[in-house]
Structures are given as structure tokens and as C-alpha cells.
Amino acid sequence: MSEAVIILSIVLAILVVVATFVLWLTKDLLVAVLASAVISLVSSIFFLILQVPDVAITEASIGAALTTGFFLFAMKYIGRNEDD
Amino acid sequence: MIRKFLYFVILLAFSFFIYAVISAYFPFGENTLTGVAKYYVDNGVKDLGGINIITSIVTVYRGFDTLGEVTVLFLSVTALAFTLLGFKVERRTLPNPTLIMETGGRYLAPLIMLLGAYIFLHGHLTPGGGFPGGVIIATAFLLLFVTQKVYKLRKIHLTVTEALAGSLYVIVGLVGLYYVRSFLGNFLQTGKPGYIVSAGIIPIIYLLIGFKVGSELTAVLKNLKEGGDEH
Numbered sequence: 001m002s003e004a005v006i007i008l009s010i011v012l013a014i015l016v017v018v019a020t021f022v023l024w025l026t027k028d029l030l031v032a033v034l035a036s037a038v039i040s041l042v043s044s045i046f047f048l049i050l051q052v053p054d055v056a057i058t059e060a061s062i063g064a065a066l067t068t069g070f071f072l073f074a075m076k077y078i079g080r081n082e083d084d
Numbered sequence: 085m086i087r088k089f090l091y092f093v094i095l096l097a098f099s100f101f102i103y104a105v106i107s108a109y110f111p112f113g114e115n116t117l118t119g120v121a122k123y124y125v126d127n128g129v130k131d132l133g134g135i136n137i138i139t140s141i142v143t144v145y146r147g148f149d150t151l152g153e154v155t156v157l158f159l160s161v162t163a164l165a166f167t168l169l170g171f172k173v174e175r176r177t178l179p180n181p182t183l184i185m186e187t188g189g190r191y192l193a194p195l196i197m198l199l200g201a202y203i204f205l206h207g208h209l210t211p212g213g214g215f216p217g218g219v220i221i222a223t224a225f226l227l228l229f230v231t232q233k234v235y236k237l238r239k240i241h242l243t244v245t246e247a248l249a250g251s252l253y254v255i256v257g258l259v260g261l262y263y264v265r266s267f268l269g270n271f272l273q274t275g276k277p278g279y280i281v282s283a284g285i286i287p288i289i290y291l292l293i294g295f296k297v298g299s300e301l302t303a304v305l306k307n308l309k310e311g312g313d314e315h
Contacts, residue, residue, distance in 0.1 A: 024088070053211035054138050057203065061219040066301065069226040073308035 009049060012042050029080050033071040040064040133274030134208035134283035142213065143289045147257065147268030153215075154250065154296065161300050165307050181231050189231030196224035204294030208283040214290040218297025225302040229309050242303045249296035256285060256292070 016039055023035035040063025047056035110116060117125055124145065128137040132144055142150055181189075197220075203210075204217025228235050260269035268289070275282030 054136075054213070054216075057212045057216045058219070061216050061223060065223045066219050066226065069223070069230070069305060070308065072230075073305065076308075 005049060009046070012045060016042050027081060029071075029075055029078075033068055033075070036071075037064050037068040040067070129277050131274075132270055132283055132286065133277045134286050135277055136208055136211065136213075138211075139207050139213050139286055139290070140283070143286050144268060144270050144284075147260075147289075150293070151254070151257065151268070154253065154293065157297065157300060158246075158250065161304055164304060168307050181233055185231040186233065189227050193224040193228050196227065197221050200224065200294070200298065204290045205287065206280070207290040208286040209278065209280070214293030215297055217290070217294040219301060221294070221298035222301035222305065226305050229305055237302070237306055239303065239306065242299045242306070245299040246296055246303070249292045249299070253289065253292045253296065256288060260285065 019035045019038040019042070023032050023039070026032050026035070040059055044056045044060040044064065047053075047059055124137055124141055128140045128145075129135065132140045134140040200217045200220035200223075202217075203212035203220060204214045207213035207217070225237075257268040260271050261267045263269065263271040268285075270284035270286075272284040274284050277283070281287075
């Protein structure tokens with residue numbers, strides 16, 4: 001792996017950790033859903049770096065796009081705040 | 085706060101444990117293929133003519149597992165539809181889409197569907213396949229559901245597409261069982277590896293799976309948006 005890829009990986013790993021903490025500590029469900037979408041998107045880039053493009057496509061389409069949509073529609077039923 | 089800290093410590097210990105186990109069994113970056121995995125990599129292209137060996141494994145070598153996967157998806161979709169049918173909750177409506185959202189969604193959705201169709205038609209040549217292709221098509225419908233002010237889909241169309249694709253998939257498997265003595269066995273010629281018409285039954289299976297997954301997940305989105313009751 002070249003140096004640029006390693007630096008990119010470190011930046012993305014920090015982004016994943018930050019997004020995980022946001023997902024964990026927030027009380028707003030919309031923020032939590034978007035944070036989980038960010039985690040999926042970044043991990044799909046990781047799969048691409050690790051040379052598994054099949055898994056990368058699946059993770060990007062299911063994890064980042066479709067699951068976010070499911071959660072957004074589910075929030076119509078349960079509301080946006082955790083305390084509701 | 086102390087509870088969250090405790091969770092964090094447990095999570096850290098657990099991930100360290102998983103890392104230790106995995107790195108002991110599969111050293112990173114080394115060629116450690118053994119047994120059946122080595123067979124797939126060595127003979128996959130010769131046996132079935134598909135460049136993308138993952139596709140060959142999923143559809144033909146391990147085709148029966150894929151049938152189980154399709155069944156699980158079907159069951160969960162049915163369960164969700166029935167669960168939502170019973171509830172009568174007052175629903176919050178989505179915010180009204182702006183003009184930019186409406187126009188952009190209308191022009192983007194067909195392109196996304198085209199990408200999904202490309203991915204499942206080229207499943208034996210390039211990364212991807214029936215499941216991701218179908219999911220991408222469902223994503224296009226998600227875009228339409230979110231951005232269009234009025235977007236109506238008849239439920240019967242989705243159900244008929246899904247049922248047709250699912251039963252044709254099982255029929256292809258049974259034909260394989262008759263001719264090659266294995267469920268979903270490859271009963272067509274493999275052709276020249278790398279061409280669009282090659283790899284025997286893999287493109288056919290992925291075409292059917294793509295339609296099935298796409299219509300199924302679109303039905304899920306429709307149920308979630310409209311509350312499960314028939315409109």
C-alpha cells in the first residue's frame with residue numbers, strides 16, 4: 001500500500017470512531033440514523049481499499065442507502081426524540 | 085455515565101478478543117487458501133466460465149444457500165407487512181418536497197435503476213450481482229418515495245413481479261436438478277469467459293434474483309411509507 005492510502009485509511013478510521021461516538025451519545029434519532037449511514041459509507045471505502053469490491057458495493061447500497069431509508073420511514077411511527 | 089463507560093470497556097475487550105482470534109487464524113495478507121476455497125479459485129473459471137468467482141460460488145457452487153437467503157428475505161418482508169397491517173397509529177407526514185428535490189429525484193431515479201440493472205446483468209463479469217443490483221433499484225424507488233409529492237405504486241405489480249421471479253428461480257434450479265443432478269447446477273454451455281453471454285445460468289439466475297430483491301424491498305418501503313394498509 002502506498003503512503004497516501006495509509007494516510008487516507010487513518011483519516012477514515014478516525015471518522016468512523018467519531019461517527020460511532022455520535023451515534024452512541026446522541027438523543028436525536030435523525031442524527032443517529034445519519035451517523036450509522038456515515039459508518040456504512042466509510043466502511044465500504046475500507047472494503048474497497050482491502051480489495052473486496054463485491055462487499056463494498058453491497059455495504060454501500062444496503063448499509064448506507066437502503067437501511068437509512070428504512071429507519072427514516074420507521075421514524076414516522078416512533079418520533080424523532082428518544083424520550084417520546 | 086458510569087454505565088456507558090462500562091459498556092465501552094466491555095466493547096473494547098470484546099473487539100480485542102475478536103481481533104486476537106481472527107489474526108491467529110488468518111494472518112493478514114498471506115495466501116492461506118486451503119481445501120474448498122482453493123478449489124474454487126483454481127477451477128472456478130474453468131468450470132463455469134464466470135470471471136467473478138464470488139458470483140460462481142454464490143449462484144452455482146453454493147446455490148442452495150442462496151435459495152435459503154431468498155426465502156429468509158421473503159419471510160421477513162411478509163412478516164413486516166403483516167405486522168404493519170395491524171397497527172393504526174397516527175402517522176407523522178414527511179415534510180413537503182421542494183421543487184429542486186422533486187425535479188432532481190425525477191431525473192436521478194431512472195439513472196439509478198439503470199445502474200442497478202447494469203450491476204445484476206454484469207454479475208458474472210464485474211463486482212456485484214443480483215442482491216446489490218436489486219437493492220440499488222429499490223434505492224431508486226426510495227428516492228421517488230421521498231422526493232415526489234404524489235407517487236403511487238400498485239401493490240399488485242410488485243407482488244406479481246416478485247412471485248414470477250421467485251418461481252422462475254426455483255424452476256431453473258429444478259431443471260438443473262434434472263439435467264446435472266444438483267440443484268441449481270449449470271446445464272448450459274459456459275461459453276467464452278469474459279463475454280456478456282457466457283457463464284451458463286449465472287446471468288439468468290442473477291436477472292431473476294435482481295428482479296425479486298428489487299420488487300421485494302420496494303414493497304417493504306411502500307409498506308413502511310403507507311402503513312401497510314391497501315390503498
